[in-house]
Amino acid sequence: MNLPNPQTATRLRRQLLKWYGKNARVLPWRAPPGVRREIDPYRVWLSEIMLQQTTVATVGPYFEKFLAKWPDVKALARADRDDVMTAWAGLGYYTRARNLRKCAGMVAGELGGTFPNTAEALIKLPGIGPYTAAAIAAIAFGRSACVVDGNVDRVMVRLFALQKPIREIKSQIYNLAEALTPKTRAGDYAQGVMDLGATVCTPKNPKCNICPWADDCAAFAKGIAADLPVKPKKKAKPTRRGTAFWITRGDGAVLLRRRADKGLLGGMLEVPSSEWVVATTGIADKTSVNGSVLKQAPVAAKFKPAPGLVTHTFTHFHLELEVFTARVDGSTKGVGDNSHQWTHPDDLAEVGLPTVMMKVVQLVLGAE
Ligand code: SF4
Numbered sequence: 001m002n003l004p005n006p007q008t009a010t011r012l013r014r015q016l017l018k019w020y021g022k023n024a025r026v027l028p029w030r031a032p033p034g035v036r037r038e039i040d041p042y043r044v045w046l047s048e049i050m051l052q053q054t055t056v057a058t059v060g061p062y063f064e065k066f067l068a069k070w071p072d073v074k075a076l077a078r079a080d081r082d083d084v085m086t087a088w089a090g091l092g093y094y095t096r097a098r099n100l101r102k103c104a105g106m107v108a109g110e111l112g113g114t115f116p117n118t119a120e121a122l123i124k125l126p127g128i129g130p131y132t133a134a135a136i137a138a139i140a141f142g143r144s145a146c147v148v149d150g151n152v153d154r155v156m157v158r159l160f161a162l163q164k165p166i167r168e169i170k171s172q173i174y175n176l177a178e179a180l181t182p183k184t185r186a187g188d189y190a191q192g193v194m195d196l197g198a199t200v201c202t203p204k205n206p207k208c209n210i211c212p213w214a215d216d217c218a219a220f221a222k223g224i225a226a227d228l229p230v231k232p233k234k235k236a237k238p239t240r241r242g243t244a245f246w247i248t249r250g251d252g253a254v255l256l257r258r259r260a261d262k263g264l265l266g267g268m269l270e271v272p273s274s275e276w277v278v279a280t281t282g283i284a285d286k287t288s289v290n291g292s293v294l295k296q297a298p299v300a301a302k303f304k305p306a307p308g309l310v311t312h313t314f315t316h317f318h319l320e321l322e323v324f325t326a327r328v329d330g331s332t333k334g335v336g337d338n339s340h341q342w343t344h345p346d347d348l349a350e351v352g353l354p355t356v357m358m359k360v361v362q363l364v365l366g367a368e
Helices: 006-023 041-051 056-069 073-078 081-088 095-108 130-141 150-159 170-180 186-199 218-222 355-367
Strands: 239-249 254-258 310-313 318-328 340-343
Touching (some): 006 170, 006 186, 041 095, 041 130, 056 081, 130 186, 150 218, 239 355, 310 355
Parallel strands (some): 239 318
Antiparallel strands (some): 239 254
C-alpha cells in the first residue's frame, strides 16, 4: 500500500478540519474546534483513560462525577483509594482506576502538578499507552502526534480499501494515519477523524453521501464500504462457573469482601464467591454443588441455593454464578479478615460494586 501523496494528504486534512469545524461532537471534556486556550490536560487525560474500552455515552456521567469530586490532578492524588474505586464502579476494566490514582500521584508529586506535554514523556506514566499518550499530546498540547483508536482504524481501512482484518495490518494502518497527521491543529484533526468514524463512517451503514472524504475513498469507489473492515475469525469464549455466598446477619447487613489489588476486578468490593473455574459440563446445576465449594465460603453456615443464575460476560470469558444464601446470627466472629465488611442492603448501590456483583444483589433481593 502506497502512502498518499503530499497533495492528497493536504487535501484530506483540509477537508476533514473544515468538516470538524462544523460537525464536532459537543462533549463535556472538549474545547470547541480551534479553541486551544480552554484545554485542560487533566480533563483530556481523565476522559481518555475513561474512554479506553468504554463508550462516550457511558463515560459522560462518570466524567462529570469525577470532575465534581476531584476538580484537578492534585485533588485526585489526595483522594482515598476506596473512594476512587467506588466512583469508578460500573465503568469496568478496574486496573484503569488504580492506575488513574497512581498517575495522579506521580503528576501531582514528582512532576509538580503539571502533565508532560509530549507523547514520549506521557507514555512513561501509569495507565498511559501509545494511543492515550498520542491523544493527550495532540488534544491537550497541540503536538503533531498520530492518534489511532478503533474509529480511526475503521476509517483508514475504508479510505484505503484495506481488505484484511485490522489486527493483521495494524502497522500499515498506523503508517497511513501518520502520513495524514498534520503538523498544526493535530488535536482538532485527531478528534475530527474520531468523530468522522463515530458519526459518519460508522461500523454499519456508513453515510458516504455526507462524508468529506468520499471523493478520495477507495472503499466507496469500489462499493465495498459496508463490507470493511474484514471481520477476523472469532474464538469461542470459555464459560467459567462459581458460587457467590450471600451471607446476612441479624440486622440484615450483607457480608462483602474487597478483592486483591491484582487481577480481574482488582481492588473492587464483591459478594464473596468461590473460585471461578472453567465449566466442563453444558449446564450449571445447583444440585452439583458439594461440600468442597461450600468450604470456600468465608464462614461456615447453613447455605441454601437462591433460585436463578447470574450470567455476565467479561472480555475473555462468560461467567455463570450460582448464589447460595445463609444467615449468621449473633456473633460474626470468624467471618473473614479485614478485607471483609458488613453493609446494609440500602447502601449496596452506593458502595461501588462492579456490574456482575450488582447482578448478584438483584438476583437475591429481587427474589425476596
Ligand atoms: Fe467512510 Fe464512506 Fe467516508 Fe469512505 S466515503 S471514509 S467509507 S464514510
